[in-house]
Amino acid sequence: xxxxxxxxxxKESLSAEEVAExxxxxxxxxxxxxxxxxxxxxxxxxxxxxxxxxxLDLEEKWIQVTGPFGQKEAMSYFQKGGLxxxxxxxxxxxxxxxxxxxxxxxxxTCGIGxxxxxxxxxxxxxxxxxxxxxxxxxxxxxxxxxxxxxxxDKNGMELSGTGETLLVLDSVSNEIAFKIPDDVEIRILADxxxxxxxxxxxxxxxxxxxxxxxxxxxxxxLAIQSFYEKNAPMTLKxxxxxxxxxxxxxxxxxxxxxxxxGIDTCLDLIDFDKKVADADLVxxxxxxxxxxxxxGKAPIGVAKRTPAGVPVIxxxxxxxxxxxxxxxxxxxxxxxxxxxxxxxxxxxxxxxRYIENTAANIGRxxxxxxx
Numbered sequence: 001x002x003x004x005x006x007x008x009x010x011k012e013s014l015s016a017e018e019v020a021e022x023x024x025x026x027x028x029x030x031x032x033x034x035x036x037x038x039x040x041x042x043x044x045x046x047x048x049x050x051x052x053x054x055x056l057d058l059e060e061k062w063i064q065v066t067g068p069f070g071q072k073e074a075m076s077y078f079q080k081g082g083l084x085x086x087x088x089x090x091x092x093x094x095x096x097x098x099x100x101x102x103x104x105x106x107x108x109t110c111g112i113g114x115x116x117x118x119x120x121x122x123x124x125x126x127x128x129x130x131x132x133x134x135x136x137x138x139x140x141x142x143x144x145x146x147x148x149x150x151x152x153d154k155n156g157m158e159l160s161g162t163g164e165t166l167l168v169l170d171s172v173s174n175e176i177a178f179k180i181p182d183d184v185e186i187r188i189l190a191d192x193x194x195x196x197x198x199x200x201x202x203x204x205x206x207x208x209x210x211x212x213x214x215x216x217x218x219x220x221x222l223a224i225q226s227f228y229e230k231n232a233p234m235t236l237k238x239x240x241x242x243x244x245x246x247x248x249x250x251x252x253x254x255x256x257x258x259x260x261x262g263i264d265t266c267l268d269l270i271d272f273d274k275k276v277a278d279a280d281l282v283x284x285x286x287x288x289x290x291x292x293x294x295x296g297k298a299p300i301g302v303a304k305r306t307p308a309g310v311p312v313i314x315x316x317x318x319x320x321x322x323x324x325x326x327x328x329x330x331x332x333x334x335x336x337x338x339x340x341x342x343x344x345x346x347x348x349x350x351x352x353r354y355i356e357n358t359a360a361n362i363g364r365x366x367x368x369x370x371x
């Protein structure tokens with residue numbers, strides 16, 4: 001029996017590769033002669049680039065860029081020939097910011113712009129960027145700062161490229177800004193279709209989980225809207241521009257990037273269609289399966305690319321009440337790994353064992369069909 005195991009990461013717990021390994025161990029316990037093909041994936045959120053680089057055998061490299069609090073910090077990227085991938089969350093991911101320092105208006109993302117300039121200087125022509133899981137909500141202004149744009153208040157004082165700057169910004173200068181060469185293609189791997197502004201946009205949708213106080217939602221959202229109305233009004237109509245706290249908007253506006261489906265691009269790069277062609281079963285999964293999973297997320301994306309007739313089973317940290325009744329998009333069954341009521345921290349720490357046990361139990365169910 002050939003099982004293709006293609007999970008996303010379980011946020012703040014396990015990488016996609018670790019989840020896949022745990023599922024494999026479970027099936028090996030309960031199914032004789034099982035052939036498990038590990039195919040960890042990502043949809044543009046945290047862990048996407050890590051999942052892709054294992055399949056493409058990319059070389060990891062490092063560069064010093066400006067970190068989230070203005071300090072110099074080493075950031076990794078992955079390269080092979082003229083192709084490079086990196087993940088914004090490796091520099092400004094929510095999991096990298098201590099709770100007491102989580103203020104999305106003060107997080108600096110200019111290091112991302114600095115890395116883009118470095119890659120282009122090295123001759124890279126194809127750049128893929130995962131933008132999910134950030135701790136910032138700067139509307140993309142940090143990207144512009146990293147590319148050399150300068151910001152001033154009404155008194156002519158230069159401002160930093162952070163979200164709080166948008167609240168007092170008066171003018172923008174592009175005199176020393178870096179221009180992206182025409183032969184460079186930058187693709188944003190997005191896992192959400194949120195617009196930049198409005199109640200479905202970056203601030204209202206993701207601001208709370210990043211530590212933004214509720215009374216600031218409206219002024220911040222209006223400040224971002226005002227900035228783009230003056231500088232790039234078409235960005236406000238762009239689906240997915242709200243990804244990464246607006247980093248996607250900044251990349252599209254100031255780095256001529258384009259937004260692509262994170263999961264479909266990941267599956268293309270790792271040659272998923274070939275790997276799944278002769279599968280008997282496909283396993284998908286993520287930390288929480290809910291209504292948001294239907295819009296560009298990994299489990300649904302994998303299920304849609306699985307050939308008709310090949311069953312798909314989901315293994316998840318938890319299942320939301322708002323997820324549609326199964327079967328849905330080839331997913332025939334979904335299992336939560338939780339074994340008992342316990343604090344979230346304990347569940348995150350025990351996730352590997354719980355995933356393994358769940359896979360083993362699914363294997364035993366599959367064996368019933370052979371009796």
